Amino acid sequence: MAKRSMSLLGQWSSRVFSIDLDKRGALLNFALTEKPQQAPEKFRNIQERCYSVLVCGDDRIQSARFYFGLEDLLRNELPAECELLPVSSYLPHVKDSLIRGYFLKDASECPSLTRRVLGALGLSEQVQVCSYLRGPDGGRWSQQLWSGSENQNMDVSKTCYVVPSEEANYHPSVLNMENSDVFYCRAEACKVLQESCDIIPESRAVLELVGKTDASRHSPDFPVVVIEGLDATGKTTMTESLREALGARLLRSPPQCLSPWRAVFDREPPLIRRAFYALGNYITAEQMGKEASQAPVIVDRYWHSTASYAIATAVSGPVSSLPPEGSPLYRWPPDLLQPSLVVLLTLDPQERKRRLEARGQGQTDEEQELDHNLLFRLRVEEAYRRVRGPACVVVDAGPSADKVLQQVLLLIKEHCRL
Numbered sequence: 001m002a003k004r005s006m007s008l009l010g011q012w013s014s015r016v017f018s019i020d021l022d023k024r025g026a027l028l029n030f031a032l033t034e035k036p037q038q039a040p041e042k043f044r045n046i047q048e049r050c051y052s053v054l055v056c057g058d059d060r061i062q063s064a065r066f067y068f069g070l071e072d073l074l075r076n077e078l079p080a081e082c083e084l085l086p087v088s089s090y091l092p093h094v095k096d097s098l099i100r101g102y103f104l105k106d107a108s109e110c111p112s113l114t115r116r117v118l119g120a121l122g123l124s125e126q127v128q129v130c131s132y133l134r135g136p137d138g139g140r141w142s143q144q145l146w147s148g149s150e151n152q153n154m155d156v157s158k159t160c161y162v163v164p165s166e167e168a169n170y171h172p173s174v175l176n177m178e179n180s181d182v183f184y185c186r187a188e189a190c191k192v193l194q195e196s197c198d199i200i201p202e203s204r205a206v207l208e209l210v211g212k213t214d215a216s217r218h219s220p221d222f223p224v225v226v227i228e229g230l231d232a233t234g235k236t237t238m239t240e241s242l243r244e245a246l247g248a249r250l251l252r253s254p255p256q257c258l259s260p261w262r263a264v265f266d267r268e269p270p271l272i273r274r275a276f277y278a279l280g281n282y283i284t285a286e287q288m289g290k291e292a293s294q295a296p297v298i299v300d301r302y303w304h305s306t307a308s309y310a311i312a313t314a315v316s317g318p319v320s321s322l323p324p325e326g327s328p329l330y331r332w333p334p335d336l337l338q339p340s341l342v343v344l345l346t347l348d349p350q351e352r353k354r355r356l357e358a359r360g361q362g363q364t365d366e367e368q369e370l371d372h373n374l375l376f377r378l379r380v381e382e383a384y385r386r387v388r389g390p391a392c393v394v395v396d397a398g399p400s401a402d403k404v405l406q407q408v409l410l411l412i413k414e415h416c417r418l
């Protein structure tokens, strides 16, 4: 079978498959071998009819969009008794080797419907379907790669056996984060939007706004202070108070000029959405450079937000599934202007919820996720603390607005020449 995706799949039998059993970090890992083997103990209670659907087309924009819509597509087409679990397949320690998809446990009365749906999917350029069979003794599990023919024939030459695999000491998504979730230079983020111009015409308008000058080495005359934090931690209150107290200019990232297109990019998969926010920082940086030649500048969100949300969303589970502290994934993009000080406002979750409710505004999907998923909130906050260049200074935003303001003013006095 000469499916174009085989180049991406690499050596089939060297791959590890990692099934995300829940959002709490329970990963079931298995590898493949060409010799028949007993199945891992953990697989004994998985029912007979299982499949994996991996998205592995060569066009990264199309693949990202296809994967983004795949869960809905499968839920709409498959019998309701099919359980869907996110699955990643990767070559251990090989950067950019990760392929995503879904692992499917079919408990329906109608196996032929499931096979028909998967057979049709397998014809697509973007998808690789496998089924898993229990051997006659019940102990062996084999994986068959589908040939992609209309009859859902299996390519028997691609049969492999499932064996347990060691748990990786980081989440598999870490392998593909650079230039998929986090962009460490303007050119890489621009490339994504350039590649998406045909399907997202708004990309052109964004690219036109991104300047080309490298202001990173220019040291502004006045201090630039960034205020970061989860939603409702008091960033707006703080940035407006600081503007008044210091006679400062107030900027935000993403900048106002991107507002008309933000909702469009918020509906796109991480690859495109994160590239948009990365570019927002470069536009804000240009504004910072100009404004800081005349007065102090206060910025509501900047690089720490972009990197932390992206990293924390790409992995699942507890804080330990984040890239380890000191990982280059927490570095500052060398071509992005560095602020003089970054303050991270933190808040007890209950108080944050109380303030959100008191404010009574609608929540974005990601805000709702923060509410429902304490682990996600913890990951974002920990990622904030790990980003370097400069590292953030953590301030408890629990006390009264005036007390928190006084504390931040003190920090500005300590860290910046005014």
Ligand SMILES: Nc1ncnc2c1ncn2[C@@H]1O[C@H](COP(=O)(O)OP(=O)(O)OP(=O)(O)O)[C@@H](O)[C@H]1O
Pocket: 229, 230, 231, 232, 233, 234, 235, 236, 237, 238, 355, 356, 358, 359, 397, 398, 399, 400, 401, 402, 404
């Ligand atoms: N120190 C404080 N004590 C009590 N309430 C506060 C304090 N700071 C801000 N608030 C209130 O909490 C709510 C959220 O604050 P604010 O809008 O400044 O947060 P934010 O971080 O900018 O939120 P978002 O990122 O969602 O826009 C507002 O109603 C604000 O008046």
Ligand SMILES: Nc1ccn([C@@H]2O[C@H](COP(=O)(O)O)[C@@H](O)[C@H]2O)c(=O)n1
Pocket: 231, 253, 254, 277, 280, 281, 301, 302, 303, 305, 306, 307, 309, 310, 364, 366
């Ligand atoms: N510099 C930034 C700013 C924001 N984001 C993303 O936007 C969401 C939060 O924005 P709010 O307007 O609600 O404060 C957050 O989910 C981030 O994903 C970003 O990436 N970079």
